[in-house]
Amino acid sequence: MRWRLVDSHCHVDASAFDNDRQRVIGRAMAARIGLINSGINLESNEATKKLLQYENVYAAYGLSPLHVSERNSVEEFIRQNADSATAVGEVGLDFYHVKSVPEREKQEETFEQFIKLSQELSLPLVIHSRDAESRVFELARGIDDAIYHCFGGSVELLKEIADRGHYISIPTRICRSAQHRKLVEGAPQDAILVETDSPYLTARKGRNEPSFVGDAIIAISTIWDKKREEVASIITENTYRALNLK
Numbered sequence: 001m002r003w004r005l006v007d008s009h010c011h012v013d014a015s016a017f018d019n020d021r022q023r024v025i026g027r028a029m030a031a032r033i034g035l036i037n038s039g040i041n042l043e044s045n046e047a048t049k050k051l052l053q054y055e056n057v058y059a060a061y062g063l064s065p066l067h068v069s070e071r072n073s074v075e076e077f078i079r080q081n082a083d084s085a086t087a088v089g090e091v092g093l094d095f096y097h098v099k100s101v102p103e104r105e106k107q108e109e110t111f112e113q114f115i116k117l118s119q120e121l122s123l124p125l126v127i128h129s130r131d132a133e134s135r136v137f138e139l140a141r142g143i144d145d146a147i148y149h150c151f152g153g154s155v156e157l158l159k160e161i162a163d164r165g166h167y168i169s170i171p172t173r174i175c176r177s178a179q180h181r182k183l184v185e186g187a188p189q190d191a192i193l194v195e196t197d198s199p200y201l202t203a204r205k206g207r208n209e210p211s212f213v214g215d216a217i218i219a220i221s222t223i224w225d226k227k228r229e230e231v232a233s234i235i236t237e238n239t240y241r242a243l244n245l246k
Contacts (some may be wrong), residue, residue, distance in 0.1 A: 001032070001056070003056065003236065004031070004032035004232060005194070005213055005214060005235070006239040006245070007033060007034070007194070007195055007198070008169045008194060008195045009169055009197055010038065010195065011037065011038060011040070011198060012024060012210065014044075014199050014201035016118065017199065017209075024210070025051070025210075028056055028209075028211045029056045030211075032213075033213060034057075035058070036059075036060050036086060036087070036243065037059060037060065038089060038090050038126060039074075040045065040067060041063060041067040042073050045062070045078070048060075049081060052127075056163060058243070059084055059086055059128050060089050061077065062088060062090045062114070062126060062131045063110065064094070064128065065093050065094040065098070065111070072149050082123070084091075085123055086123070086126065086244070087123055087126050087147070088118040088124070089125055089127060089128070089149070090128040091110070091125065091126070092129050093107050093128070093130075093135060094110055094130045095131040095135075097130075108139065109226075115140065118143070119144065123145075124147060125140070126149050127140065127147065127148050129149075129152075133153030133154075134157060137157060139232045142166075143166070146167070147193060147242055147243070147245075148161060149169050149197070150169060150171045151168035152180075155183060155185075158183055159186065159188075162191035164190045166191070167192070167242045170194050170195070171195050171199045171216065172194075172212055173195065174188065174203075174220070175215050175218075181219070181223060186217075190236070192234075193235060194213055194217060195213065195216075196208045196209065196210055196213050198210055198212070198237035206212050217235065220235070
């Protein structure tokens with residue numbers, strides 16, 4: 001099936017969905033929404049692989065920068081399961097939660113390890129870059145295919161990312177975020193993807209879920225002054241290209 005929209009980054013394996021996971025995925029399917037489920041450690045990568053039983057779920061196997069102690073076991077998992085992966089990630093740096101220099105250095109070492117892995121496996125890299133956008137950009141200079149998940153950096157850096165042929169993913173948070181609206185105003189249209197990061201970053205009350213990814217499309221259509229259907233088509237094409245979806 002050709003998806004009408006793709007939620008380029010979510011965590012449907014999270015415990016927030018334990019009571020209704022199948023129904024959540026079903027709602028996305030009914031709306032013709034595909035979703036990229038992103039692993040953050042060994043346990044969530046294993047759970048992500050199990051979700052591939054659903055037609056509209058794709059796997060990105062990764063390692064959150066907050067779980068660097070698992071880097072070798074996660075690398076081995078990705079190597080063993082590369083044939084079922086759409087991307088490597090999320091991986092990257094998180095300087096919001098981690099302040100000490102030694103811990104940040106461990107994150108950078110781990111990020112470089114997974115950059116090499118993504119290149120070796122010829123898979124796109126999904127990047128986590130919270131409060132570390134400029135440093136991530138430096139480290140990612142040699143990557144062929146990359147997506148900056150929930151990008152929150154400057155418009156100037158966004159343009160450099162786009163010039164490199166990489167993509168940024170805009171969360172549903174754009175509905176209440178002046179910074180993300182500014183990013184969309186300044187971004188080339190062919191560099192934009194959308195995501196929910198569910199169960200997080202909802203523009204509504206309560207839990208986010210993949211079927212809400214259209215909230216970002218509504219906000220972007222206003223900024224671009226285009227019909228929602230046209231915006232959805234542009235961003236879906238970007239997503240298929242960025243993640244080599246079939």
